[in-house]
Amino acid sequence: MEYRSLSFKYWVEFDEDGEIKSLHKSKYVCASPCEEYVVKLIPIQRDVTKEVEKALKKTVKTIETSTKKLDTEFKKVLKDVKGVLK
16 A cells, blocks of 8 residues: 655634644634645554564563573472482
């Protein structure tokens, strides 16, 4: 799928804090003073499979580390039990 940017002309109303209050296609619709702007919409392309693979690799690494630690502890316990049984 091909994405392209889109440009539009809007009149923008701002609030007291300088944040966008509303967008209007016509200056005649504005209730308070508006300023004219060109708004460019650019689609965000995300590769979800890469994000999932990255999270999966991190999880696998955590599991491998935990498994190694558990294996080491299990071997220590077996060694202690063998020592007690002799």
